[in-house]
Amino acid sequence: MAARLLFTFIVLMPLVAFAATGESHGEGHGVPWKTVGIQAFNFTLLFGLLIYVLRGTVVQHFKQRKQDYQDLVSRAEKAKAEAEAQHREISNRLKELRKSSEENAQKAQSEANALRDRLLKEADELSKKLKNDAISTAQIEIEKAKMEIQHFALSQALETAENQLKKKTSEMDQSKLNSEFIDKIQAVTQ
Numbered sequence: 001m002a003a004r005l006l007f008t009f010i011v012l013m014p015l016v017a018f019a020a021t022g023e024s025h026g027e028g029h030g031v032p033w034k035t036v037g038i039q040a041f042n043f044t045l046l047f048g049l050l051i052y053v054l055r056g057t058v059v060q061h062f063k064q065r066k067q068d069y070q071d072l073v074s075r076a077e078k079a080k081a082e083a084e085a086q087h088r089e090i091s092n093r094l095k096e097l098r099k100s101s102e103e104n105a106q107k108a109q110s111e112a113n114a115l116r117d118r119l120l121k122e123a124d125e126l127s128k129k130l131k132n133d134a135i136s137t138a139q140i141e142i143e144k145a146k147m148e149i150q151h152f153a154l155s156q157a158l159e160t161a162e163n164q165l166k167k168k169t170s171e172m173d174q175s176k177l178n179s180e181f182i183d184k185i186q187a188v189t190q
Contacts, residue, residue, distance in 0.1 A: 069130075072134075076130055080123045
């Protein structure tokens with residue numbers, strides 16, 4: 001819905017700007033909507049191209065990360081199931097010991113509780129660690145994807161600016177402008 005509204009706005013905005021300008025008496029005094037429109041179109045085209053080009057690798061990467069996390073979760077669930085099975089086994093053993101003597105039963109109870117607590121603590125620590133690892137890895141991957149997109153956009157902007165400078169300037173002006181532009185871009189990236 002928002003995309004359609006934005007598209008309609010972008011298509012109809014030049015009409016409003018054209019109607020609002022007073023260009024019949026020479027140069028118009030309003031906003032250069034044609035230039036703004038061309039720049040908006042170029043930006044939209046570049047952004048769409050970035051999404052189209054990077055979509056496959058980003059989606060594949062996050063699918064792989066999802067699979068890795070699912071594997072870790074399944075291992076944690078397996079460990080939990082094993083701990084529960086051991087707990088059941090110890091509980092059964094405890095019942096048998098109760099029959100033999102009260103003294104042995106108390107010892108087995110403390111042993112079972114200690115083992116259960118230890119296993120639950122280990123399972124809890126493992127699940128917390130997996131969760132923290134998943135969160136930190138996701139944040140790192142998001143930052144990495146942002147950096148890749150910024151680098152790609154910057155390289156495309158450099159290439160476009162260089163092509164425009166080559167078309168519009170003489171050879172001497174072009175070398176001067178190129179060196180100034182590269183200095184400014186390097187200052188921005190640092």
